[in-house]
Amino acid sequence: MKNIFKTVSLGFYLRSPFLRFSVSPSHSSKSGQALAEFVIGLIAVLVLAACLRVGSAMITAHSEAIATARNNAAAEASLGVSTLSDAKYIHEVTAGNDRKQYTKDDSSTPAIASEFNNIIVGETAVAGTDWDLLDQIPDNPLSTLHSSMAPCGYFGLVKGNETRTVPINEVPAVRLFYNAKSIEVECKVWMTRINDIY
Numbered sequence: 001m002k003n004i005f006k007t008v009s010l011g012f013y014l015r016s017p018f019l020r021f022s023v024s025p026s027h028s029s030k031s032g033q034a035l036a037e038f039v040i041g042l043i044a045v046l047v048l049a050a051c052l053r054v055g056s057a058m059i060t061a062h063s064e065a066i067a068t069a070r071n072n073a074a075a076e077a078s079l080g081v082s083t084l085s086d087a088k089y090i091h092e093v094t095a096g097n098d099r100k101q102y103t104k105d106d107s108s109t110p111a112i113a114s115e116f117n118n119i120i121v122g123e124t125a126v127a128g129t130d131w132d133l134l135d136q137i138p139d140n141p142l143s144t145l146h147s148s149m150a151p152c153g154y155f156g157l158v159k160g161n162e163t164r165t166v167p168i169n170e171v172p173a174v175r176l177f178y179n180a181k182s183i184e185v186e187c188k189v190w191m192t193r194i195n196d197i198y
Contacts (some may be wrong), residue, residue: 050173054166058185061164065187071190073160076079086191087159089113089152104186113149141196156196161188 021113096105124142125131137144145154168174169181 047173050171053089054168054171054174057166058183061166061185065162065164068162069187069189073158073189076158077191077193082101085153085155085157087155087157096132113151116151117146133186156193157190158193159188159190
């Protein structure tokens with residue numbers, strides 16, 4: 001008996017008399033796989049575009065905030081008015097989770113004010129008795145610094161700060177990774193007061 005080949009609509013080939021089956025991929029499965037790959041690729045592109053949009057907005061907000069903070073500090077420094085600074089006298093800074101020093105998540109250990117007065121301020125006079133003469137000068141910043149237990153407050157530093165808000169609720173793709181309505185960008189700038197101890 002001769003072998004008879006018949007094509008079945010389901011993509012199977014029936015071979016008699018042994019009834020052997022062989023499967024060939026259908027066009028519908030290929031189309032489904034291509035559609036799934038297209039959807040995954042489209043989602044990845046949309047998420048990347050959303051992250052680039054938010055990142056660009058954060059860079060712009062940071063540039064604007066630091067420029068405003070510098071202007072505020074410069075305006076304060078040009079007044080020449082002696083005000084007590086709230087700057088911290090820091091001995092050492094330890095980087096936080098971002099592994100970068102001098103960022104918001106850092107921790108710091110305070111320095112000892114007496115050591116600063118003895119090692120640095122005290123050396124500005126040739127002899128210890130010279131401070132009696134310096135103390136007689138009206139509004140002498142060195143005398144004030146020498147007698148203070150919080151020298152950082154008398155460094156003549158002025159601060160300018162500015163905060164900008166970057167909304168991200170308009171970009172739903174970013175909410176998948178960062179569950180917040182907005183991101184705040186804060187910048188602080190320190191400058192020295194004009195005609196002060198410096």
